[in-house]
Amino acid sequence: MGADTDGGVRSVVRALDLLDLYDERDQRYSTRELVELTGLAKTTVLRLVATLEQRGLLWTGSDGRVGAGPGLLRWARLAHALWQVPEPVRAVMRDLTVQTSETVNLYVRVDAVRVCVAQEEGPLRLRHIVNPGDEMVLWGGAASKVLLQGAPDSVLERVAAASPQGPRHADRLRAEVAQARERGFAVSHGEREHGVSGVAAPVHRPEGGTAPVAALAVGGPTARFTDAAVRGFAAAVVEAARRVTEIGFDPGAPAAAAASRGDR
Template identity: 35%
Template sequence: MVRAAGKEPGGTQSIERALSLLDAFTEEHPERRVSELVQLTGLGQSTVSRLVGALEALGFLAHDPRSGLYRIGRRTISLSSLALNQSAVFRQSRQVAQNLAAELGLGTNVAERLDDRLFYLCHFEGRQAPRNFTMVGRGGPLHATGLGKALLSDSDPDEVIELVGKTLPGFTPKTLTRSADLLKALEEVRSRGYATEIEELAFGRACVAAPIRDQTSRVVAAISVSGPLSAIDLGRRQDELGTLVIEHADQISTALGYNSVSLGAARV
């Protein structure tokens, strides 16, 4: 349940209440009735009606008069675009990811880590991996995705366990549900430079991902290619795709200021 924050000094209570209403809209529930928002936030009917009216007037919510349902308004699109364009990873990876999707005909994604989940920054469809929705702005589990494993690849074991726990949620019979198995998979990622995921998050799909580093050599993002098993064909193409994602990850890393040669020399 989404609960509104209690009263705070400085006149922030109304802002927090309004944001709690926006937070009630999710991928699973993109449309809500006022009665649902009342139940989810614990706010009074009159308070919710007043705040919903203000958010609609400002363009942050849109209302369908026939169904009575509210949805997120278009004003949020301009804010999300502003946030994306301020991201150095997004700016440096967008064209690289788009080119890779066009070259392979597979889906291409770029993601960062947001706390204990990944957050999609870029998504481009390939002709062999179409989607009827965008992945941008969505989240995902770290342990059950190639992107997540790439993002965790430079974390020490204690940090990994602190983030994901010792027992991990399963999505398919192939999901890694023990932290020991995940740590072993991360060793393989570090050894070969890329991560794989085969039907660990969803049946019939696979991906290959590589970490992206910044000028400090820290992993700050990851790029992947993904698609149906028949299109990605890892049994035959895994090394080829692994090499490609590493090359494109390195291209983005270099644009972010990463220099493996100078960093290696500095350690000698």
């Protein structure tokens, strides 16, 4: 498919893939490495780097290698302003870490993945660490079964296709999503990562609807998620998610921003 037949979307995807090569470990790549990592032609890489560098998203360091650029700082401000989870929601999350002694995460679904938008760390040393902005798979984990409620079946099929089991995972996933909807929460043990368990419940949009806007989850080592513990966690997570729904979590328009808009 040529760039002229897809309206240039392919180039945008390539540019974002290129930016995705970078994380906090402060990588810098030579052009040759970028060609190898992306599998793109050198001329394409050079053009993309030049465009992204012009916008400050990439930056050629003093060693001639290409790293992440200062233009990201602007997007950082944007992300913090718009995706900062309101303090009352944070407070509910903190309460939940106290009740469960486990780490609490808030996830939203972005197409066929989930993104962590907030985390409150549990008090114990062995913790389930996920950073805000981290993308995670939707084919496993308790939060996934919550977030896939109300998602188009085409999304669920793509999620299944990306799983280790492949497309045939779709049926099982559908059943688990249905069960989670019925019970009001989901439980997982070692699905995504061996030795990691989770319990998650849906946060709904203020105006309701069938698709949850987010999943509130506690996660930790499977050894601490015994049947008895899970029963307690489930009750606590469901109640906390209900409180967050009541407070109102409407991503992209956090309560704080909405409130300050009202002041103007």
